[in-house]
Amino acid sequence: MKKQNMKVKIPQKPSLVPPFVASIFSAIIPGLGQILARAYSRGLIILSSFLTIGGLLAWRIYEQGRRYQDIKTMISKAFQFSPILQIITILFALLYIWIIIDAYFTAKKSNTGSRSYGTGLIFFVLAVFFLLGWQIGDINVGDFFSQADTALPTIGRLMWPWEKAIDRPEEILTISADVLSPCQEEEIPIVEALEDEAYISISPTCGNPTEVDGTPGTEFTIVGGNFNKDVEIEIWWKDPNGNEFRQRQEGEYVKVMPDADGNFQVKIVMPYRIISSTIADENKIWEIQARQLLSVGEAQLSEEFTLAVEKMIETIIIGMMATLFGVVLSIPISFLAAKNLMSENFLTKAIYYIVRTILNVIRSIEPLIWAIIATIVVGLGPFAGIIALTVHSIAALAKMYSEAIEGIDEGPIEAIQATGANWLQTIVYAVIPQIIPPFVSFTIYRWDINIRMSTVIGFVGGGGIGFLLQQWIRLLDYRAAGIAVWFIAITVMILDYASAEIREKYN
């Protein structure tokens, strides 16, 4: 055996057709030439990759240019919308040519007995698939980065939601004064400054609103005193119909900060009249208000926070109950699904196969889908979630338990029997020690999965924190949603750690 002779020589039958003919065949049906050169698997791989790539490419072109009847415009439009398709088409053409050339050399090498392996071809095909995947997956890295900017504030609220966790009871201090519009004979007297009580005084005491054509309304000067310092003051209107709205100036809400003595002064222009109504004609008194938002009393946990805690507990309970039910129900089933116990006779074998098949079907359906089915039966709420997770757990656990039973070493059993132990003693000393560790480990693993699943099962109505999370996201309340996300993350992390520790012990 000489080391230099590294090329693999496979003794084989010569090609059925001469190289040139093989090329022609591959030009008609890609891969056929290779097959005729007796490189069967190579030919089949080439044929199937050619067909899949061609099919996917045609589909994408049709998809992009589907509005155009004429094939030529369809293709050119598709290329215009999605330039990557051009590259793929070129590569596809190259692949076609390469297959033809490859057929020639494959047939030639077949005759001489040596053959190269198509590593290059495989890489080429993979590259084309990758490009197609890029196009089909609608991957747009540019978008990802350019839009990340606008999403940042929202993400920020999600990641640091704790402002929402605490509620400060608040009170609004409202001080108001009336003005007339339009001006009339009898006037409202200007409010006098007060000594030790908050007040506002407005001048003039009558005026006109801003007109629709843009003519600005009367400018009022508001002077106020004895307000709380360091707390912003908002200016509000209450029209004769009782509608309240905030004063805007140049698009911004008007806010003033009182000085160190609690005094302020601000000028505002009377806004549009929003509604022209009949009552308004009789009652012409408008109210200008200066409002301060004051916090009173102790800060306390917000409603969202307490709700999230409650739902998190519910979530953990859902996961635990489902695991408990799953364990209890799957143990008997696992005996029916253990091959070594069930190969006694035809009947037991039949039961074994039936049970296994049912378990496989149940397991292949995701818990979220089971939850949707369960909500149809028992309605929304945690019970539906428990049912869904229990069903899935039974199937998953029964399979794992039965494998643990199948993996029992017969040796210790016969050794314990040989000591004169009876049946019960044999079970306790030789069987249980063997199945307890895998059982515990699988159960903890399931429990872990169930709690993870129970955090999202609420998305489809299965109760738990997922339900809140989904609601808050829909209401665009990202801070509250952030609290839920944090709770989920913390719970899952603790769980991860705990389950790893326990499983380590029982290994």
Added chain:
Amino acid sequence: MLKINNLTKIYDDGTVALKNVSFTVTDGEFLVIIGLSGSGKSTLLRCINRLIEPTEGKISWNGKDITHIKGEELRCYRREIGMIFQHFNLVRRSSVLKNVMAGRLGYAKTMQSLFGKFSEEDKEKALHVIDRLEIEEQIHKRADELSGGQQQRVGIARALMQDPKMILADEPVASLDPVLAHSILSNLEKLNQEDKMTVICSLHYLDLVQRYATRVIGLREGVIVYEGTKKDIKAMTDTQFKEIYGQEAERVGGGLEGTIA
């Protein structure tokens, strides 16, 4: 005294593992059973303590027919016969102590034993046996943390807990290296010579057979094809050897270090 008459074992799938096997083992013997893999050694040993039900024939122990005994009677018979195995057959995740204590199950009260309770004498006995086999340092380790030689000693300790009159050893050293093999077999020899226990042991290595056996039985395809004394085996000829091991077998190195099959 163990007496075996016309023992035949046919497995459910029709394999004839033993055919008309008859022999007698007198107390204090170190009987070695040799034979190719598949010749029926394990089946024979397991028929003796009824882990496998014989199809035909008769086994008697100290004059009593035990071929068909059941329940309590079978358990009392089994506990007089210790067994050790090629793969040790320990409960791998249990501690050494627990594995050793399991040897006493045939004597213990069922309910108490289920909760791991044994009498003080039993515990003392365990410590004594563990001491004797020099595994006291491993006592609280899990069985699967031990080396092969140590595990086999735990296996012997478990058998000794039964106060056995006879020990069955199914290729006890086949998974150990030669040095350990000698150490384990010396343990058995000691039990045989000092404690007067009868030993029936199947072995693969010819030099070990020549060194430890007081009598040898050769099996081939479930039939006894050879019976000889210690003297006979030392003077064993190639023809006899081939009769046991089939035509393809060669006697390696002409003797002591040779391995068979």
